[in-house]
Amino acid sequence: DVKVTQSSRYLVKRTGEKVFLECVQDMDHENMFWYRQDPGLGLRLIYFSYDVKMKEKGDIPEGYSVSREKKERFSLILESASTNQTSMYLCASSKQGSGQPQHFGDGTRLSIL
Amino acid sequence: AQKITQTQPGMFVQEKEAVTLDCTYDTSDQSYGLFWYKQPSSGEMIFLIYQGSYDEQNATEGRYSLNFQKARKSANLVISASQLGDSAMYFCAMRLLDTGFQKLVFGTGTRLLVSP
Numbered sequence: 001d002v003k004v005t006q007s008s009r010y011l012v013k014r015t016g017e018k019v020f021l022e023c024v025q026d027m028d029h030e031n032m033f034w035y036r037q038d039p040g041l042g043l044r045l046i047y048f049s050y051d052v053k054m055k056e057k058g059d060i061p062e063g064y065s066v067s068r069e070k071k072e073r074f075s076l077i078l079e080s081a082s083t084n085q086t087s088m089y090l091c092a093s094s095k096q097g098s099g100q101p102q103h104f105g106d107g108t109r110l111s112i113l
Numbered sequence: 114a115q116k117i118t119q120t121q122p123g124m125f126v127q128e129k130e131a132v133t134l135d136c137t138y139d140t141s142d143q144s145y146g147l148f149w150y151k152q153p154s155s156g157e158m159i160f161l162i163y164q165g166s167y168d169e170q171n172a173t174e175g176r177y178s179l180n181f182q183k184a185r186k187s188a189n190l191v192i193s194a195s196q197l198g199d200s201a202m203y204f205c206a207m208r209l210l211d212t213g214f215q216k217l218v219f220g221t222g223t224r225l226l227v228s229p
Binding site: 009022040042043045048050088090092094096098099102103104105106107109 | 146155156158160177203206219
């Protein structure tokens with residue numbers, strides 16, 4: 001069965017901290033994605049990766065960076081956390097190819113105090 | 114640029130009835146795919162159904178069907194025989210198929226409440 005695992009369901013950090021959100025998939029998918037979800041705004045793409053060490057900016061990359069050193073793992077990094085980065089973060093992965101759906105993890109609810 | 118519009122912030126339906134969740138999209142590309150996802154209160158996003166722009170038949174998956182009207186640029190989700198467990202947020206999303214990257218654009222979602 002398809003499995004995308006995010007390291008934490010809930011996380012509380014302080015302003016200015018460097019925050020790491022980890023995501024692992026066990027389906028050998030080429031593509032991986034990080035979204036943030038805010039009420040009334042739906043899901044917005046932060047970054048995605050289509051191969052190891054490859055990354056592309058999404059719609060809202062400011063304040064974030066990513067790392068993909070292994071195919072199964074995609075990390076989202078908040079370089080210096082700010083209160084406006086309090087949100088739900090969702091990781092997803094997909095196979096390459098038309099019509100392939102993205103499979104999501106359970107999400108990480110991040111609060112920056 | 115692509116855009117997905119879901120105009121119904123909330124919908125109510127009684128158990129065992131059918132419900133239609135609206136989705137309209139905007140793109141000038143001819144090759145695209147449309148997806149529906151369900152998000153229960155627990156937070157995970159669950160893939161429900163997919164429709165390709167060149168698919169001639171409407172997609173169906175169990176109790177879910179997609180009413181695809183290409184000329185009107187609409188891709189409404191129909192849930193037949195609603196169950197209490199269908200209460201959730203529902204998101205429509207679109208991806209261009211001619212690009213190498215599988216970027217999805219999401220709508221803002223519709224909250225469905227199924228009552229006994």
